[in-house]
Amino acid sequence: MFGNINNCHNVKDFRNLAKKRLPSPIFHYIDGAADDEITYKRNTDAYEQCDLIPNVLSGVDKVDMSTTVMGQKLDMPLYCAPTALQRLFHHEGEIGVAKAAEKFGTMFGISSLGTASIEEISNLVKTPKLFQLYVHKDKGLNKALIERCKESNFEAMAVTVDTAVGGNRERDLYTGFTIPMKLKLSSVVSFMLHPK
Numbered sequence: 222m223f224g225n226i227n228n229c230h231n232v233k234d235f236r237n238l239a240k241k242r243l244p245s246p247i248f249h250y251i252d253g254a255a256d257d258e259i260t261y262k263r264n265t266d267a268y269e270q271c272d273l274i275p276n277v278l279s280g281v282d283k284v285d286m287s288t289t290v291m292g293q294k295l296d297m298p299l300y301c302a303p304t305a306l307q308r309l310f311h312h313e314g315e316i317g318v319a320k321a322a323e324k325f326g327t328m329f330g331i332s333s334l335g336t337a338s339i340e341e342i343s344n345l346v347k348t349p350k351l352f353q354l355y356v357h358k359d360k361g362l363n364k365a366l367i368e369r370c371k372e373s374n375f376e377a378m379a380v381t382v383d384t385a386v387g388g389n390r391e392r393d394l395y396t397g398f399t400i401p402m403k404l405k406l407s408s409v410v411s412f413m414l415h416p417k
Contacts, residue, residue, distance in 0.1 A: 239310075245411040246398035247310050255388030287326075291377040293349035296326025303353035303379070305334035316345060323348035330379070333366065343373035351377040 254261035308314035322329035
């Protein structure tokens, strides 16, 4: 039923397709969270509590969803947040997401742990760009990353402050998707069964 993207009509469908297509460690890296995933559940529940109030019978000839986020004018009230290691789950990784962000007039965020460089993204898209800085012990590295972002005309920066200690991602412990890698036999088999 969930063999291709054309059969996806909601978030649950996309999640099921990803679970079917991706190797187990990669799926759980994307889908998982720390410890008992309570915050993950609370965040999901918070979105379910939001009601969109339609402005009916007001005309649709000039729909304007634009807004300003971090000082950047966007065509819609959403932007592509930084996610590390995107090429693990799609061959284009950040480059594909950056192109999509530009196509739809929104901001693109790249992680310090991105699989595309700051310069690649800057040369590729003119849409507003955000850099997510993981603060390293090496202050020179931090300064160099910030300078590269300035030189590459990034408009915004987010500083990650919750990684003083890596999260206890229990799903990753089960699959062996850890640093260093300790893949289980079932995880290796899952990679072999999901070569795409």
